[in-house]
Amino acid sequence: MAHIPLAATRSVTGIPAGRLAMWWVLASEIVIFGGLLASYVMLRLQHPEWGDEAAHTSTVAGAFNTFVLLTSSLFAVLGHRAAEHGDGPRAARFLWMTVGGGAVFMLVKAFEYTSEITHGYTLFRSVFWGFYFTTTGLHGLHVVAGMVAMGLVAVGARRGQRLHRVELVGIYWHFVDVVWIFLFPLLYLAK
Amino acid sequence: MDAGPAHVSGTAGHAPAHPEPMSFWRKYVFSTDHKMIGMQYMFTGIVMGLLGGLMAYAFRMQLTFPGEAVPGVGVVTPNLYNALVTNHGSIMIFWFAMPVLIAGFGNFLIPLMIGCDDMAFPRINRLSYQIFFLSAVVILVSLVVPGGGFGGAWTAYPPLSASAAYNHTPLGAPLWLLAVALEFVAFLLGGINFVTTVMNARAPGMGIWEIPIVVWMIIVASILFMASVGPLIAGAVLLLLDQVVGTQFFDPRAGGDPLLWQHLFWFFGHPEVYVVLLPALGMTAEVMAVFARKKLFAYKIILYSVFATGVLSFVVWAHHQFVAGIDPRMAHVFTVTTLLISIPIAEVTFAYIATLWGASIEFRTPMLWALSFVAEFMIGGVTGIFLGASATDIYLHDSYFVVAHFHYTFFPIAVIGFFTGFTYWFPKMFGRMMNETLGKIHFWGTIIAVNFVFIPMFITGIAGDHRRIYTYQLFSQLATDGLGRLRLVSTLGLIVMLLFQLVFVVNLIVSLVAGRRAERNPWRANTLEWVAPSPPPHGNFAEMPTVYRGPYEYSVPGRREDYWPQNVPA
């Protein structure tokens, strides 16, 4: 396996390299989602009539998904606590539960998409739906990426390896959660 | 990868750190070593840069001799002309300036200069290069697909860029955008790596004011890049969907907004100028201090000015859009911020000039390049004021004045900056010295020729030549003999300049094969990379250095030597 460069072990800032890098990843993610959401908000304010389009999003599904993501975030942070106490298998269990939460989220999203598309609310119907599918789609990609990363970390954590990664993947997952916390009112609640 | 803890590898002298043989692929292609990745970036960038230069040759010839077959290229049609102009710009910025200055020198220098063995995340570093390489392949493919390369300018303003019905490049446009997006991802990964490494992995004793200025500037540039590129990545996703799937984010007929893209683009596009400027500025400072045998004048003022420039660079972007249909009242805001940004940049320039006071300047090739950077960049800097002032920009916008202005910034940045760094660190990279005579011939040829390329453009621009127009034959006021002669001077200057690059290629090959062996510290410099052997082995240092002082302690009174390396205890 890879050797560890000295560079990765130094910690002049007091924050380990992995976590420091994760914060920078989030900083660059914030501007990506920030730019996208700022664009959406401006165009939404330019087009009050989009409220009629937004009326066709399913608040119930959105609310349920918010609940699912919040709960999965709880599992992620409990996994982090377990990892900090050195309990790899327990951390792995929590991580798998988080992955399960992500899977439920994506499943609900899939049903939503199907229902919307069959009712004619496709990407092309209006710019609102364009933004709806683009933002939730980009967010969904992040969820899937987080699930994959979490699964990989969980496999290692079960054997007690690289437990510090549990926290990193958790931070990422919470960020994905936070993005959804803003997407939910922007797309589902504002009608 | 390589087994064994890296930080104990390497012995004194030139013995390679890893006696076990590495396969060619492991060593040169799939390496995780920061130096090799830096070289990969740099040489990919050089190849792309030469390609970009040849593109300039093709479209300048068309402009000077409209409709006639260009030797070696053939007839340049409007379609091809637009594609060449667009891709010349894109390639020179995204595939030459950025990979060479930030990724190339950044990768090579950062671990060496902060006294470390590698980047914090070597495999992410390798992934970054691989994505970058993929992006370079995609941009080249986009030039030869049916329909031709994308021709909507590097700014890719929709609706022209959003629909094949308008731009007639159904494959070229999405591939171009995809290549740009991939390139951004590569540099995001690289930037995160750089910043984390410098924040966390500095040698013991290296506080933030002992960091060499080039490292500082690469870090500030990386942060600027990371903080500004996000909206454009989001915009690129939207535009790609517009192009490929048929959404209408930027289509005004369906409620989209073309101006939104311009804002997203320039919110990144302007900081991007500083992203490539800062590394070049940093390398110039390093070289000037060494060959002037002087401490850098007011190191902290330079840094504070650079921070101020970085912050201000986020609030000036709409000066590219003064006549684009933005609210005229906003133009005042952006005029003020734009002219304000001249203050910190002027301060940096003053500090560089002041560094020469009381110096003992040795005019070696790297120093000539560094000095020419300052001299040429000033032209680009002062002409920017004309464009930052909204009212004069009404007239000069999208004219050749703009072209001349930003080439007087980008040429010093990308080309002069590259040669400054390359000739200076060549001994460290390859363990051999470059040929001084060939280097000076190359320098003078390039520098004299480049002024012949761009000074006439200021005049043709003021006379009304607009950009991206493949022939002026239809414009009675522009199809005059006088302007034609000025365009001819530009084109001849370009050809001469390109020919002089052959001298560089010859010098590169000759020096690589038969150059004089370089000792560890041929320039008697202070920074840590000169403590490592030339070229540094995997793991860089036989013994990890500790830092005792700042990087610019030259000609310190009372010392026998006129330099005082950072790692030598008092």
Add this chain to the structure above:
Amino acid sequence: MIAYLVPQASSYAGHIDWLFTLILVTVGFWFLLAEGAFFWLCFRFRRRDGVAGQYVTGTRKEEKRWISWPHYLVIACDVVLIVATVYVWLEVKQNIPPADERVRIVAQQWAWVFVHAGADGKLGTPDDIVTVDELHVQLDRVYQFELMSKDVLHSFSVPVFRLKQDAVPGRTISGWFKPTQRGRFDIQCAEICGLGHALMPGHVVIESQEEHQAWMRAQRT
């Protein structure tokens, strides 16, 4: 300064040229000063045997003066330039004077369509005169234009007027000009608009009152 190369044919052309000259003088001063100091220092402090470099940190107050004084001077210059710029911009782009005449300019790939208001001075009436690639205006009248685009971005650029304005599809952008010199001058598209970007030259024909009336009569028949 610009007038040596391009004639001034609008009321505000002179003001833009004046601002250009002002900036040229200001930055020219700095440019010559900086380059002069730079080359002199390069020559004066070239390497000579037995002369070592001096140890100057640039941190003492009397040394920092070399940066701080020019720094304040730069700020002063900036303030002057900003004030002058704001003044000219207000006139050219922001405040549109009461219009004598109206004209609608529609850009498309790759032609200019000009809708002259005709005798009644109103757009959208039957006496509108529509021309392609040729704009006819009368001397010393304030024209207010409405600029639109049918497809992609274009830019309405009349060098002799010192006027440039992008045409954005989906928007009507207003502006003004007042021609001050008779003649026939180029209109260019200044925003890349596809294959025919170089192939959409327009002309502005600036006529005296009699000539303009005659042209309008000729159009009506």
Add this chain to the structure above:
Amino acid sequence: MTDTGHSAMAGPEAVARPHPNYVMVWVILLGLLVVSILGPMMGIFWVTLITAFVVAVIKALMVAAYFMHLNIERTYVKYLLFTILLLMLVLFAGVAPDVMKRAGKNWEHVSPTSGAVERPRH
């Protein structure tokens, strides 16, 4: 971040940080979620705005503080993220005058159906 391979690198302050009661945080978040759903149902603009968006900000801050542990992270990470958010505000402020409205100083939107654009006469 797959390259940092071992836990020995974790800084001195990584061991045994105090953990808040995560379940409690989660319950509060769910309570806020209910508020954010019920609020907009009243159909009053200001109530919608506050319950949907202000509550979203509170929820995000809670997740960031307690789940991402920003409350005990080094201060400059907070500053970093805050600066980045501020930058998005700058973007919004600079773009909004042109994109958020349908008309502004010297420009207005043309409705695509208004027929304002005329065919050229050739």
